[in-house]
Amino acid sequence: MYATINEANAAVIAEIRRARPRLVDVRPAGACIPVLAEGAVLMHAGPPIEWDAMTGPMKGAVLGACLFEGWSKTTEEAEVFAATNVRFVPCHDNSAVGPMGGITSANMPVLVVKNAEQGNVAYCNLNEGIGKVMRFGAFEGEVQTRLAWMRDVLAPVLSAALKTKSDGIDLTALMAQAITMGDEFHQRNIAASALLMKALAADVAAGDASREDKEAVLRFLERTDQFFLNVAMAHCKCVMDAGHAVGEGSIVTAMTRNGRDFGIRVAGLGDRWFTAPVNTPVGLFFTGYSQADANPDIGDSAITETFGIGGAAMIAAPGVTRFVGSGGFSDALEISEQMREIYVETNTTLQIPTWDFQGACLGLDVRRVVETGITPVINTGIAHRLPGVGQVGAGTVRPPLACFEQALEALAATRAAAA
Amino acid sequence: MYATINEANAAVIAEIRRARPRLVDVRPAGACIPVLAEGAVLMHAGPPIEWDAMTGPMKGAVLGACLFEGWSKTTEEAEVFAATNVRFVPCHDNSAVGPMGGITSANMPVLVVKNAEQGNVAYCNLNEGIGKVMRFGAFEGEVQTRLAWMRDVLAPVLSAALKTKSDGIDLTALMAQAITMGDEFHQRNIAASALLMKALAADVAAGDASREDKEAVLRFLERTDQFFLNVAMAHCKCVMDAGHAVGEGSIVTAMTRNGRDFGIRVAGLGDRWFTAPVNTPVGLFFTGYSQADANPDIGDSAITETFGIGGAAMIAAPGVTRFVGSGGFSDALEISEQMREIYVETNTTLQIPTWDFQGACLGLDVRRVVETGITPVINTGIAHRLPGVGQVGAGTVRPPLACFEQALEALAATRAAAA
Numbered sequence: 001m002y003a004t005i006n007e008a009n010a011a012v013i014a015e016i017r018r019a020r021p022r023l024v025d026v027r028p029a030g031a032c033i034p035v036l037a038e039g040a041v042l043m044h045a046g047p048p049i050e051w052d053a054m055t056g057p058m059k060g061a062v063l064g065a066c067l068f069e070g071w072s073k074t075t076e077e078a079e080v081f082a083a084t085n086v087r088f089v090p091c092h093d094n095s096a097v098g099p100m101g102g103i104t105s106a107n108m109p110v111l112v113v114k115n116a117e118q119g120n121v122a123y124c125n126l127n128e129g130i131g132k133v134m135r136f137g138a139f140e141g142e143v144q145t146r147l148a149w150m151r152d153v154l155a156p157v158l159s160a161a162l163k164t165k166s167d168g169i170d171l172t173a174l175m176a177q178a179i180t181m182g183d184e185f186h187q188r189n190i191a192a193s194a195l196l197m198k199a200l201a202a203d204v205a206a207g208d209a210s211r212e213d214k215e216a217v218l219r220f221l222e223r224t225d226q227f228f229l230n231v232a233m234a235h236c237k238c239v240m241d242a243g244h245a246v247g248e249g250s251i252v253t254a255m256t257r258n259g260r261d262f263g264i265r266v267a268g269l270g271d272r273w274f275t276a277p278v279n280t281p282v283g284l285f286f287t288g289y290s291q292a293d294a295n296p297d298i299g300d301s302a303i304t305e306t307f308g309i310g311g312a313a314m315i316a317a318p319g320v321t322r323f324v325g326s327g328g329f330s331d332a333l334e335i336s337e338q339m340r341e342i343y344v345e346t347n348t349t350l351q352i353p354t355w356d357f358q359g360a361c362l363g364l365d366v367r368r369v370v371e372t373g374i375t376p377v378i379n380t381g382i383a384h385r386l387p388g389v390g391q392v393g394a395g396t397v398r399p400p401l402a403c404f405e406q407a408l409e410a411l412a413a414t415r416a417a418a419a
Numbered sequence: 420m421y422a423t424i425n426e427a428n429a430a431v432i433a434e435i436r437r438a439r440p441r442l443v444d445v446r447p448a449g450a451c452i453p454v455l456a457e458g459a460v461l462m463h464a465g466p467p468i469e470w471d472a473m474t475g476p477m478k479g480a481v482l483g484a485c486l487f488e489g490w491s492k493t494t495e496e497a498e499v500f501a502a503t504n505v506r507f508v509p510c511h512d513n514s515a516v517g518p519m520g521g522i523t524s525a526n527m528p529v530l531v532v533k534n535a536e537q538g539n540v541a542y543c544n545l546n547e548g549i550g551k552v553m554r555f556g557a558f559e560g561e562v563q564t565r566l567a568w569m570r571d572v573l574a575p576v577l578s579a580a581l582k583t584k585s586d587g588i589d590l591t592a593l594m595a596q597a598i599t600m601g602d603e604f605h606q607r608n609i610a611a612s613a614l615l616m617k618a619l620a621a622d623v624a625a626g627d628a629s630r631e632d633k634e635a636v637l638r639f640l641e642r643t644d645q646f647f648l649n650v651a652m653a654h655c656k657c658v659m660d661a662g663h664a665v666g667e668g669s670i671v672t673a674m675t676r677n678g679r680d681f682g683i684r685v686a687g688l689g690d691r692w693f694t695a696p697v698n699t700p701v702g703l704f705f706t707g708y709s710q711a712d713a714n715p716d717i718g719d720s721a722i723t724e725t726f727g728i729g730g731a732a733m734i735a736a737p738g739v740t741r742f743v744g745s746g747g748f749s750d751a752l753e754i755s756e757q758m759r760e761i762y763v764e765t766n767t768t769l770q771i772p773t774w775d776f777q778g779a780c781l782g783l784d785v786r787r788v789v790e791t792g793i794t795p796v797i798n799t800g801i802a803h804r805l806p807g808v809g810q811v812g813a814g815t816v817r818p819p820l821a822c823f824e825q826a827l828e829a830l831a832a833t834r835a836a837a838a
Contacts (some may be wrong), residue, residue: 045822180738181600182772192602194613201620202637204629218621318772319599328774353601353737354773355746 001248001270001418004369005268005411008249010319012267013345016307020116021235024168025194026158028151029304032199033094033123035060036108040071040081040370045102045300046258047273051083055259056297057137060387061101062086064139068147069105073196075140078251091270092254092357096123097300099229099349100383108147111156113171113234115242116254124230124236126150129223134391135299136383149216153209157217161203169199171235172349178228179309179350179360185232186301186310186379187324187394192228197221226359234301236307247366251344251363255306255399259298262292264403268411281382284325286371295385297397302378308347311377312339316352316360324379324395328352336361336375342368342376366411369404392408420667420837421569422788423829424687426669431686432764432782434665435726439535440657442615442650443587446575449525452513452542456525458498459490462510464719466692468576468791470502474678474714476556479806480520481505481560487566488524494559510692511673512793515542516656516719518648524737527566528574528694532590532653533621534661539659543649548642548805554718554740555802565708565801568635572628578638580622588618590654596696597645597727598769598779599646603736604651605720605729605798606743606813606824611647652719655726664687667831674795674818676822678717683822685785688829695821700801704812716816721797727766727780730815731758731794733770736781742797748773755780756795761787761795785830788823807837 029043030036036043038271043067044058052061053383063078066086072078091098098104102125110123125135128146130140162168164407175183181191183348200221204214221227237267244253278297285291304310314321317337318329326335339361340346346359369375375398382393421427430633448462449455455462461478461484473481491497510517517523519542529542542552547565551557581587593614594602600610608728619640624631640646643821663672675683682692698714704710711834723729734755737748745754751773758780759765765778788794794817801812 179610190596191610191613194610194617196618197617198613198641201616201624202641205624205637206634211625215621215721218624222617222621273826314568318776329772353748357741379720 002417005250008246008268009344009365010364011208011249012243012246012249012251015118015246016239016362018117019239019242021122021171021238022113022116023111023171023231024160024164025112026109026155026377027112028106029104029110029123029125032110032112033064033096035089035094040085041087041089043094043096043098043102043104044258045091047261047263047275047299048090049258049260050088051086053260053387056107056296056386057295057298057383058101058103058259060137060139063101063133063387064134064143065105067144068229069107069141088412091300092256095121095241097233097303098125098135100231100299100302100350100381101137102300103134107151108219109151111231111234112283113238114168115238116167118242118245120241122234122239122241124234124237126144126154127224127227127230132390137387138390141386153213154217154220156205157204157209157213158200160207161200164203169196171231175232176349179313179316180353182317182319184310184320184379186229188317188320189228189232190225192232193225196228196231229301233303236303238324240306243362250366252306255302256300257297257302259296262297262323262399262403264399264407266407268414269407274403274407274410277401279397279400281380281395281397283324283393285380285393289320289384289392293384293392295383297380298383299380301380305376305378306345307362309350311379312336312361313352314344314377315355318354320379326396337405338374340379341372342374344368365405365406366407370408373401375399375401421642424533424669427665427687428539428670428763428782428784431665431668431670433660435658435662435781436534438658438661439530440590440654441535441587442530442581442590443530443533444581445574446531447525448529448542448544449453449795450527450528452515456515460506460508462513462515462517462521462523463507464510464517464519464717465675466680466682466694467509468677468679469507470505472679472715475518475805476714476717476802477522477678479556479558480553480625481524482806483553484522484524485794486558486563488526488812510719511675514540514660516652516722517544517554518652518720519718519800520556521719522553526570528570530650530653532657533587534657535586536775537661537664539660541653541660543653543656545573546643546646546649549645549810551809554684555800556806558807573636573639575627576623576628576632577619577743578758579586579626583622583625588615590650593815594651594654595768598732598735601736601738603729603732603739603798605648605678605737606724608647608651608734609644611651612644615647615650615807619689642829648720652722654691655722659722659725669785671672671725671785674721675719676716678722679713681716681818681822683818683826684829685826687833688826691829693829696821698816698819700799700816702801702812704743708811709805712803714802716799717802718760720799720800724795724797725783727762728769729785730798731755731762731780733796734774737773739798745815757793758796761793785823785826789827792800792820794820
């Protein structure tokens with residue numbers, strides 16, 4: 001055991017810095033995540049939650065998964081099946097993350113991100129693009145068609161392209177470049193998505209798929225500017241799990257939301273979730289929608305802020321500041337400067353030119369959050385609160401302080417018990 | 420005739436703003452630039468210059484073109500042929516631009532950029548990548564192999580991909596996006612190159628070329644982060660020619676260098692060049708090279724600064740500031756703020772997030788340069804002064820003030836004569 005929390009935190013941060021996640025494959029979720037092979041099981045975003053307590057977008061996505069897996073033929077059947085037959089498990093308990101609803105089933109493909117240093121693996125489903133998409137709660141028609149195409153065409157083509165590389169794609173290097181190009185990796189991934197496509201296009205073209213399929217895959221990547229979000233999430237999960245393995249200290253290693261509860265995990269507190277009711281994001285809404293349509297905070301994507309990008313790296317992406325309704329360049333600077341007070345270190349790999357080449361935030365410390373009362377800023381998409389609608393806007397949200405207060409108390413109790 | 424120079428300048432700037440260049444094709448230079456079909460003719464960068472007066476990198480590129488066109492079989496033969504048989508004409512006199520030596524021959528492919536509003540067309544040869552490349556004066560072996568591949572594979576594949584689009588690629592929109600991603604379009608084009616590749620990859624994959632050729636083209640684009648430089652140059656030439664057509668005022672519509680002379684053109688002074696001896700760029704050098712190896716300033720690429728990007732947009736690309744040895748974020752800001760004093764307007768299309776969304780500089784005014792004594796900052800590659808070596812570094816350089824002084828005198832004389 002480390003003598004002080006600071007020493008434990010230094011060890012956690014050293015592991016985070018040492019991690020080198022590589023995107024190595026795209027595979028069916030059921031082939032790499034054991035729990036999904038155990039029958040009617042779905043992974044979801046956030047800390048544990050059951051069907052009855054889920055909000056609209058997660059329920060919509062569950063219905064979509066029941067239809068996609070062939071467990072139900074109609075929406076009505078799916079509602080009954082979801083309520084009675086499906087077992088729900090958090091992505092986070094299975095080395096995985098998923099944006100918004102985070103619903104992932106055995107036959108959905110996942111990105112496979114392997115840590116070349118510590119060896120752990122993280123998974124995330126694939127970004128579906130914008131509009132009517134399952135992660136925001138839409139589930140019928142084009143959603144199903146797209147999910148089937150992603151399973152049958154996109155995934156195998158990307159898998160083949162990745163396998164032509166000796167050891168996949170170095171995400172640390174790619175993200176180091178993309179953060180200099182205005183990505184903060186939560187609401188803005190346009191540079192990283194383009195760089196990933198650049199790294200894959202020649203291999204896709206050289207592959208054995210039909211000309212039509214190769215064109216369709218590249219067209220999808222061309223149009224999906226947030227494709228890298230899910231890659232970034234798997235990267236962050238992979239890195240934070242490597243830090244979490246230290247098993248001590250006050251660094252937050254997961255922040256996530258299920259639409260009802262915000263949950264955090266802390267390196268020194270094992271797999272316990274510290275939860276409190278989520279807030280509702282505030283931001284800008286697409287035409288025809290307003291704040292009244294916004295679902296409460298949802299999704300595993302806050303793993304980006306856990307790592308220190310996303311909202312914490314707002315200064316890297318002043319373009320995003322406007323998109324989420326948070327002002328201009330000076331506002332972006334102010335947010336990142338405030339975040340520096342609750343993260344104990346900077347990320348020497350992710351240098352931000354617009355921050356005079358200062359590194360991104362690293363090491364969110366429960367103690368600092370409670371001492372300062374400053375909670376992390378999370379950039380987020382906003383889902384409609386009803387199932388079947390989809391994304392209605394983008395904005396920012398903060399976690400409830402109570403999660404951090406509970407964790408700090410638990411940490412104190414743990415160390416008192418050990419002393 | 421406009422009543423005042425300010426009114427004339429407003430008209431020039433309105434035409435620049437109205438221009439909408441689109442990348443529509445890649446064709447053999449001889450098929451679209453008439454002078455190149457008149458026998459042993461080569462286009463070069465800068466104001467007019469003859470063989471004897473050329474510096475090393477331009478001479479090297481001339482030898483390369485003589486070999487490439489089959490006019491000579493050996494370097495020795497090429498030296499004789501260049502000195503006695505070749506007619507040299509400036510790119511700028513033929514709706515074209517070319518980086519560094521700018522040497523362009525009939526069988527080299529050129530980018531075809533058509534202005535959807537005013538209808539004029541501009542051309543630029545294709546970027547060869549880095550290392551031993553013709554534009555920096557290397558001319559044997561791999562240079563010739565690559566030039567032949569660009570002619571036989573790259574150009575037809577890109578041409579076919581561009582033709583699948585109804586009206587090519589909207590460069591105004593692409594550059595508006597890329598400037599928010601840290602490109603200033605002279606020394607940094609990594610975002611624009613990735614976005615261009617993103618726009619072309621699916622069409623390349625769908626094309627009729629062999630799988631090997633399609634892979635090779637996409638691999639080349641993957642590795643050529645400055646591919647868009649030549650596109651940006653053609654864009655700028657197209658836009659500035661549209662402004663030049665107004666035929667009045669004190670806005671600079673071309674700045675270029677041939678290794679000996681720096682030349683400028685002004686909207687109100689027709690096709691006259693106002694020249695003075697070039698300076699030599701100062702910057703950072705690749706391992707093994709130093710300032711003593713630097714060729715004097717050369718290339719048509721200063722058309723980017725003529726338009727108001729490149730060095731004038733240093734604040735958009737703080738990453739470049741380090742690459743050219745000009746400091747950090749605050750230095751980049753200082754350079755762009757200084758440039759605002761000599762450009763009369765801002766470019767509402769090219770908003771720079773790191774400048775609090777201020778537009779790039781627009782409308783370089785001869786009067787302001789002479790009044791303030793501030794000359795434009797030009798970001799530039801640095802060629803070795805001897806033929807056959809290639810690029811040795813990158814840095815910044817300023818034009819001689821004398822060009823602007825001469826132009827201002829000529830402008831005064833013109834208006835006095837008209838009064």
